[in-house]
Amino acid sequence: MAEMYGFIYKTTNLATGRWYVGKKAYSHKIKVKVGKKERKRTGKRVKYIIKDSGYKEYLGSSEELKKDIEKLGRVNFRREILRECPDRISLSYWEQCYLFTLGAIFENSYNSNLGGHFYRGKVSQ
Secondary structure, eight states: OOOOOEEEEEEEETTTOOEEEEEEESEEEEEEEOOHHHHHHHOOSEEEEEEEOOTTTOOOOOHHHHHHHHHHOGGGEEEEEEEEESSHHHHHHHHHHHHHHTTTTTSSBSOOEETTEEOTTTOOO
């Protein structure tokens, strides 16, 4: 099986039933400046390192969600993995699919935008 790039998840507030759908990469490629000795040896000014994204503890990026987690505690939230994705493009594609399928702009959701466009309170069923 090929190595996966990231996953689509759904975080649910167990107290209210409100939920959030998002995407998270397993790691990030970080650009780092190289020291003088290494620059002389390799001839390169920068190098790339792979850094863990913190995905194991991650619940979401919504400001409302973060406030509720702080107020109610992590134990009142559950994260489920909906799908793993092999690359960045499929990660974005499947996030949008789940947001539309689950009705994020209509339902009791923490999601306030779809594809970078804000819809909360602007769309009616």
